Amino acid sequence: MQEANDIETSETLTARQGEVLDAVFDLLMKGGDAVTMTAVARRASCSKETLYKWFGDRDGLLTASVRWQASKVRAGSYDRHHLDANSLRESLQGFWGNWLRVISGPKSIALNRVAVSHAWSGKSNLGSIVLENGRFAIGERLKPLLEDGRAAGLLDFDDTETAFRTFFGLVSRDIQIRLLLGDRLEITEAEIAQDAARATQQFFALYGARDRASFEDRPASFPPQPSETHPRGAPEDEDGKHKPPSS
Amino acid sequence: MQEANDIETSETLTARQGEVLDAVFDLLMKGGDAVTMTAVARRASCSKETLYKWFGDRDGLLTASVRWQASKVRAGSYDRHHLDANSLRESLQGFWGNWLRVISGPKSIALNRVAVSHAWSGKSNLGSIVLENGRFAIGERLKPLLEDGRAAGLLDFDDTETAFRTFFGLVSRDIQIRLLLGDRLEITEAEIAQDAARATQQFFALYGARDRASFEDRPASFPPQPSETHPRGAPEDEDGKHKPPSS
DNA sequence: CAAGAACCGTACCGTACGTTACGGTTCGGC
DNA sequence: GCCGAACCGTAACGTACGGTACGGTTCTTG
Incomplete structure (x- = not known):
């Protein structure tokens, strides 16, 4: 890992690198086990060697992807x-x-x-x-x-x-x-x-x-507008769903 | 895995099994990677064979431990x-x-x-x-x-x-x-x-x-007791700590 | 067009861990 | 005291994955 982390220092990412990171995130949304280096390389149509050259190691790749997505969100x-x-x-x-x-x-x-x-x-x-x-x-x-x-x-x-x-x-x-x-x-x-x-x-x-x-001396209709929702803090029903995940 | 899961069906756990699950949880608190079958076996002073007989597989062990701790919490x-x-x-x-x-x-x-x-x-x-x-x-x-x-x-x-x-x-x-x-x-x-x-x-x-x-017709001092905290919803200072994790 | 860099695809290596197998020991029941 | 069951400790197996090496291909640059 000589001069790997271009990312840590210079915040610039090429478009291609962005694609790779998006691929990582796609994998992430399909369950975390799915994001192996091989899978990322295949999905992004790049070589593992490139991944390691760009991001250092798996952790750097993950970090870069999270940072990338977080900044977009x-x-x-x-x-x-x-x-x-x-x-x-x-x-x-x-x-x-x-x-x-x-x-x-x-x-x-x-x-x-x-x-x-x-x-x-x-x-x-x-x-x-x-x-x-x-x-x-x-x-x-x-x-x-x-x-x-x-x-x-x-x-x-x-x-x-x-x-x-x-x-x-x-x-x-x-x-x-x-x-x-x-x-x-x-x-x-x-x-x-x-x-x-x-x-x-x-x-x-x-x-x-x-x-x-x-x-x-404020205009007559202050925030709690009875027309919009309940004047007090209790809307009628809303979403009282007690629906735990797929049991 | 013929009749592994005693746990799923009968909710009873022996004291020894509880010890094992506590060991799992101890490992869990030391970072999730730490909880390998070998580590659990060593920490709980039991054999891996027993772990597998009792809990089926690693996932069953984790599940049992979470259920165990959750019920105690x-x-x-x-x-x-x-x-x-x-x-x-x-x-x-x-x-x-x-x-x-x-x-x-x-x-x-x-x-x-x-x-x-x-x-x-x-x-x-x-x-x-x-x-x-x-x-x-x-x-x-x-x-x-x-x-x-x-x-x-x-x-x-x-x-x-x-x-x-x-x-x-x-x-x-x-x-x-x-x-x-x-x-x-x-x-x-x-x-x-x-x-x-x-x-x-x-x-x-x-x-x-x-x-x-x-x-x-309620007693004079209703909940918002000025003596206790601020009568309105804004306590003076509290804990406005903007202190992100170990950077 | 030639030389070199960047990159792709794939094969390969080492290791860590889940899982299984097995011999030795403890313990309860007859 | 004997037998079998349960259990311990450890060794062994298979595999999946992180990381590396290398030949072939495309792109850049002069």
């Missing part, structure tokens, strides 16, 4: 145009809806699965890569929005991190662990939208500015 | 004595505190890790076992308490499952995924208690019965 960021209550609420809903869509997708599930498996198994930490591009990335992207909301008098919290983590919990609840553990849990687009709306609503119920003073 | 249940606001709040706090303590422990982390890794890798589903003894078990244990709370006029929600999942999210937030992904994230006993209290408080803010009518 990050949901779009939200520009902070002028903030009123509705635009804030819509931004938040959109943000989390996007996120729900991403993490419930097969790519994200595979990504997290392999990262978890690997973090457990010693060697180079895919866990931190996924964490950095997932949980922490959305934190850094959402927190400015929350703080803008606070500055605009729409939100009220002391610690941004705490508020964010609560929001995170309201949105994700048990779905990530369930998906990772193999629970068949298909989420329709409608459910995603509804979940994002419910979570946002609950977030406003917890952290929305509601001092009488600042409340009354 | 379940936090204690809570009896429904007479319910007033304070006892309910304390029960909930205690329940979730227990749960936080469990899932942040190394055993639970190892358990979830191996289950995730395995669920990803085809074969017999450890995921459902962990799910059944973890997420779903606490659901079944907590929901009666919530419904008693509602019957006593202390809580207000339509769908128990939805309320429970929200509560789950408020408590767990991002800690489970972070722990699984290898984030060093030590949680002190104090933080656990505080988190459970904060989550409970937020849950009451979202689902506590607060119609004017039933509110006024």
